[in-house]
Amino acid sequence: MSVFAIETQSSDTRARTGSLATAHGIVKTPVFMPVGTLGTVKALSPEEISACGAQIILGNTYHLYLRPGCDVIDIFAGLHGFMNWNAPILTDSGGFQIFSLAKMAKITTDGYAFQSHIDGSRHLISPEDAVDIQLRLNSDILMCLDQCISYPAEEKEAQGAHELTLDWASRCQKQIQARNPGQNLLFGIVQGGMYPHLRRLSARGLAELDFPGYAVGGLSVGEPVALMHEMARSTLPLLPENKPRYVMGVGRPEDLVEMTGFGVDMFDCVMPTRNARNGQLFTAFGKINISNAKFRTDTGPIEPGCTCYTCQNFSRAYLQHLYRTREILAYRLNTIHNIHYYTALMGQMRSAIEKDRFLTFRDDFYRKRHP
Amino acid sequence: MSVFAIETQSSDTRARTGSLATAHGIVKTPVFMPVGTLGTVKALSPEEISACGAQIILGNTYHLYLRPGCDVIDIFAGLHGFMNWNAPILTDSGGFQIFSLAKMAKITTDGYAFQSHIDGSRHLISPEDAVDIQLRLNSDILMCLDQCISYPAEEKEAQGAHELTLDWASRCQKQIQARNPGQNLLFGIVQGGMYPHLRRLSARGLAELDFPGYAVGGLSVGEPVALMHEMARSTLPLLPENKPRYVMGVGRPEDLVEMTGFGVDMFDCVMPTRNARNGQLFTAFGKINISNAKFRTDTGPIEPGCTCYTCQNFSRAYLQHLYRTREILAYRLNTIHNIHYYTALMGQMRSAIEKDRFLTFRDDFYRKRHP
Numbered sequence: 001m002s003v004f005a006i007e008t009q010s011s012d013t014r015a016r017t018g019s020l021a022t023a024h025g026i027v028k029t030p031v032f033m034p035v036g037t038l039g040t041v042k043a044l045s046p047e048e049i050s051a052c053g054a055q056i057i058l059g060n061t062y063h064l065y066l067r068p069g070c071d072v073i074d075i076f077a078g079l080h081g082f083m084n085w086n087a088p089i090l091t092d093s094g095g096f097q098i099f100s101l102a103k104m105a106k107i108t109t110d111g112y113a114f115q116s117h118i119d120g121s122r123h124l125i126s127p128e129d130a131v132d133i134q135l136r137l138n139s140d141i142l143m144c145l146d147q148c149i150s151y152p153a154e155e156k157e158a159q160g161a162h163e164l165t166l167d168w169a170s171r172c173q174k175q176i177q178a179r180n181p182g183q184n185l186l187f188g189i190v191q192g193g194m195y196p197h198l199r200r201l202s203a204r205g206l207a208e209l210d211f212p213g214y215a216v217g218g219l220s221v222g223e224p225v226a227l228m229h230e231m232a233r234s235t236l237p238l239l240p241e242n243k244p245r246y247v248m249g250v251g252r253p254e255d256l257v258e259m260t261g262f263g264v265d266m267f268d269c270v271m272p273t274r275n276a277r278n279g280q281l282f283t284a285f286g287k288i289n290i291s292n293a294k295f296r297t298d299t300g301p302i303e304p305g306c307t308c309y310t311c312q313n314f315s316r317a318y319l320q321h322l323y324r325t326r327e328i329l330a331y332r333l334n335t336i337h338n339i340h341y342y343t344a345l346m347g348q349m350r351s352a353i354e355k356d357r358f359l360t361f362r363d364d365f366y367r368k369r370h371p
Numbered sequence: 372m373s374v375f376a377i378e379t380q381s382s383d384t385r386a387r388t389g390s391l392a393t394a395h396g397i398v399k400t401p402v403f404m405p406v407g408t409l410g411t412v413k414a415l416s417p418e419e420i421s422a423c424g425a426q427i428i429l430g431n432t433y434h435l436y437l438r439p440g441c442d443v444i445d446i447f448a449g450l451h452g453f454m455n456w457n458a459p460i461l462t463d464s465g466g467f468q469i470f471s472l473a474k475m476a477k478i479t480t481d482g483y484a485f486q487s488h489i490d491g492s493r494h495l496i497s498p499e500d501a502v503d504i505q506l507r508l509n510s511d512i513l514m515c516l517d518q519c520i521s522y523p524a525e526e527k528e529a530q531g532a533h534e535l536t537l538d539w540a541s542r543c544q545k546q547i548q549a550r551n552p553g554q555n556l557l558f559g560i561v562q563g564g565m566y567p568h569l570r571r572l573s574a575r576g577l578a579e580l581d582f583p584g585y586a587v588g589g590l591s592v593g594e595p596v597a598l599m600h601e602m603a604r605s606t607l608p609l610l611p612e613n614k615p616r617y618v619m620g621v622g623r624p625e626d627l628v629e630m631t632g633f634g635v636d637m638f639d640c641v642m643p644t645r646n647a648r649n650g651q652l653f654t655a656f657g658k659i660n661i662s663n664a665k666f667r668t669d670t671g672p673i674e675p676g677c678t679c680y681t682c683q684n685f686s687r688a689y690l691q692h693l694y695r696t697r698e699i700l701a702y703r704l705n706t707i708h709n710i711h712y713y714t715a716l717m718g719q720m721r722s723a724i725e726k727d728r729f730l731t732f733r734d735d736f737y738r739k740r741h742p
Contacts, residue, residue, distance in 0.1 A: 043699040
């Protein structure tokens with residue numbers, strides 16, 4: 001039985017809507033997943049995450065493994081109970097953050113050895129461990145441990161990373177099967193750097209393993225936007241059509257619109273939450289910086305017509321005051337607006353695809369930004 | 372017509388319940404007012420402040436005058452509209468914070484000259500200015516500008532401060548009458564250091580001016596607790612019985628219980644909010660520090676039986692994790708609990724007074740803390 005059902009297929013792009021069944025409910029796709037690194041989408045309560053329209057959040061395995069540690073989360077039978085979030089959770093494998101945050105990270109064919117960026121403690125994580133940790137978090141969607149590389153990377157390095165990632169994918173799959181996890185879904189990750197032929201080999205190898213879903217990893221790592229789009233566009237058709245497809249760590253609203261057109265079903269990015277904490281707010285007309293002097297006496301909401309809690313209750317002048325005085329409420333109200341913006345954008349795209357008007361939506365999206 | 376009505380008088384203490392009518396609604400007394408320094412009770416939304424049981428909040432005139440400035444708040448016709456809080460607000464006069472925060476503060480018979488602690492800009496605030504600024508904030512309850520002194524202070528200094536404060540009270544009263552403000556209430560402030568005969572003169576002089584309410588200022592400035600209680604206990608009976616009586620900047624739960632017994636009707640203190648941000652949480656059994664190692668795997672709420680949002684939804688283990696990782700949600704969930712604790716304590720006292728069981732309540736209160 002498939003957990004993913006395509007519901008509408010756009011006639012003139014590869015965009016589609018679907019629904020993904022998880023142990024904690026159905027996710028309507030295409031979907032954006034807010035990042036909840038440490039068991040909290042920064043500044044928001046679980047009720048607010050839902051009220052912003054989020055259906056599923058992402059947790060970071062590396063961070064949660066270090067703090068609070070799996071022994072604490074075990075007591076709550078997983079992350080849902082620990083943070084009081086009863087909807088779906090996807091976790092990354094930890095690989096990307098070991099690569100980017102940990103100290104003295106070393107990769108071998110058997111996994112990652114690294115030291116904690118917090119206290120320097122030494123750890124080893126094999127592909128099997130990555131699955132076990134994510135099962136202890138009781139993630140609805142687990143990711144295979146992958147080898148991340150920098151941009152730019154030599155072909156040889158990219159090839160090695162792809163090969164190791166594919167080998168680990170097979171080991172992760174064996175591990176989750178051995179654990180007999182029930183509804184927890186394990187996704188494979190395509191690597192291969194910016195080399196289309198390596199991405200093709202990676203996608204083909206993963207497809208043979210028959211995962212319930214596939215991710216494109218290794219994008220949004222510093223490459224030009226056009227190259228990122230090209231890599232996503234060319235990789236997507238290599239993945240099984242009837243499975244959910246997730247581009248990791250992407251991105252800007254424009255990236256979400258473009259990649260939805262390529263047939264991507266799932267996205268995550270720290271941009272809406274991180275930018276909110278830096279006073280940068282998303283609107284249909286582009287980004288605004290709330291600390292801009294012109295908003296000092298502005299009684300209007302961030303975005304006229306926006307239905308988020310922040311826009312319904314507070315003015316730009318008040319938000320500027322809170323932000324300038326570094327009040328805690330600023331981070332929360334800004335985050336609410338930005339997450340709402342992202343989830344509303346995905347909702348608009350789902351609706352446009354259902355009406356087979358995706359290209360019209362896309363034109364309107366750009367017209368508002370560049371009138 | 373009096374804005375304050377005493378509803379119940381305890382038979383064996385001076386404690387009483389009452390109701391205070393303001394332009395933004397009735398306040399049931401005795402009441403605790405959470406501090407909302409900069410137009411926000413730190414970390415909470417207006418709905419959360421209400422849900423915690425707070426009836427009225429305090430704003431700091433000195434801070435709001437500097438940031439965002441009265442010109443911004445004018446556009447919203449006052450602080451209520453600016454921060455979207457539609458219940459009563461009391462503001463201090465700014466005197467205490469000029470005295471404790473501003474740079475180069477100098478006092479003359481005509482007011483305070485000082486430099487902003489933020490940008491060094493120079494300002495002059497006379498008693499009349501203090502009233503005008505608070506009217507621009509549209510405070511429901513304004514405080515007269517007073518001269519604050521350090522502890523300990525020589526009698527001569529305390530006498531001078533009392534005399535100037537009394538003179539300014541008269542000037543503030545004339546100013547508010549000239550402004551014909553309608554329902555905005557101006558309270559006088561008793562000063563006189565730790566000298567009972569000066570406090571008597573101060574109280575008598577203020578009573579002659581016939582304010583709608585009175586505050587005891589200059590307490591909780593570093594004096595021993597017993598002396599603070601003694602000064603409050605001896606000053607309270609000197610103030611008109613039928614007017615609301617407010618002890619400023621106090622205090623610990625024990626202080627609220629003792630002083631309610633002295634006949635105090637109103638309190639404010641940064642303790643519940645500030646301590647929350649330092650991980651210190653109030654319970655009927657005393658304070659706990661959420662970062663204590665013993666809470667790492669504790670699945671229980673902060674306080675069993677507590678009906679606050681935090682206790683209803685989150686464990687000590689999760690709160691410790693959020694606090695240790697300095698997540699924004701930690702400050703908010705801790706603040707919700709502490710404000711709820713303070714307002715629930717006041718509610719329990721109101722209920723006990725109504726049943727004429729205040730001394731029994733007081734005994735129970737101490738028995739739980741020192742079993």
